[in-house]
Amino acid sequence: MMIPDGGRWGLANAAVPSVLLDAPDGPVAGPDGMTVCDLVVDAGRIAAIASPGTVAGDLPIVDRERRQVWPGLVDLHTHLDKGHILPRCPNPTNDFDGALAAVPVDRESRWTADDISRRMDFALRCAHAHGTVAIRTHLDTAQDDPARSWRALAPVREAWAGRIDLQPSALVPIGFYAEQDYARRIADLVAENHGVLGAVTYPGPDNDALLDRVFTLAAERGLAVDMHVDESLDPTVAELDRVLDAIERTGYAGPVTLGHLCSLSTRPEAEAARSIARMADLGVAAVSLPMCNEFLQARAPGRSPRLRGVAPILDMAGHGVAVAVASDNTRDPFHAYGDLDLLEVFRSAVRLGHLDLPVGAWPAAVACTPADVMGIAAGRIAVGRPADLILFSARRWDELLARPQSDRVVVRAGRRLDAVPPDFAELDDLG
Structure with a gap:
């Protein structure tokens, strides 16, 4: 496919998921959740969104023939500092x-600045080639050197500025907040690096006070909060409710994202529904990690899994909770596979979570919803926004979901991106 090399040009008859198109006075959405339209690109940005077949004149035109065009995608939950350690760990x-x-054995013995930054850069080149424009990454922060991954991220973040927007979040077991000076040190580290304050919850007698401390520290520094919650299929594990209680007790009013929430799928229906309704009332966003949780949960030697391990995505969305889906871990002990390809994540989520009746609203879960949670302008096609686009050969939803779409064309700032995922052999010397 010939994409003009910059300048002013047009995409005719592009099928854009309606939920990802911000054009209130533009073309009418179709019943299948797609809007067929013409797009004009000028100086690397979307200059116009018009009815199909109306862009003409002397513009170079690429006729999409009703094939899908998406904006660049947003990965709300990853672990870049752990990525690609599986061969040695x-x-x-x-x-x-x-x-x-x-993981701790590898972290304490192998995670030098060079090791972490090289693995991060490798992962980002994968994401970039697949069409991702923004990533939130959780960084291991509770170890002998809490700032280790943050120091390694800093030059990577600078090098990737303008290509992938990186938003770090502190990954800290909730018990580490018991020591007040340490907790303040972590919160200050996050604030200095314009990050997100995080915690990993697990059942414990002192959790109410510890959760209050997390939200108080975040409020004092103007930080968003992102927590790993209930990554278990045990129906008695319900730390979600304690997190929601803490939000109410402290009056914390900043953005909150809760990831995993696997046990919500096994808790009694009425009990889970009450928790989900509270999430909606408090404006708490959820991020489901379908590939990683399917991999880890419900494992038993010699026995096939009986449960999917995935949060109740449809139930949360039905209550009005903002729900994203994301990559989580890639090629590490928590998930042996993955390539930071959000289309793969989307396909997995649709299949595992039965998001196909209809599927039309769900592209938001890997685009505008996580962008809104991160507080960034991405994940939508709109006039004035950068022309960061992904052109798929698929026309219908079933065509998109049937194949990996490895022939996709990624456009960044109006130019075709000449990038492919890097060769895994590049990391061989890291062990």
């Missing part, structure tokens, strides 16, 4: 406990 059981045991 296997998980012998491929379950959650095995991952928890494997």
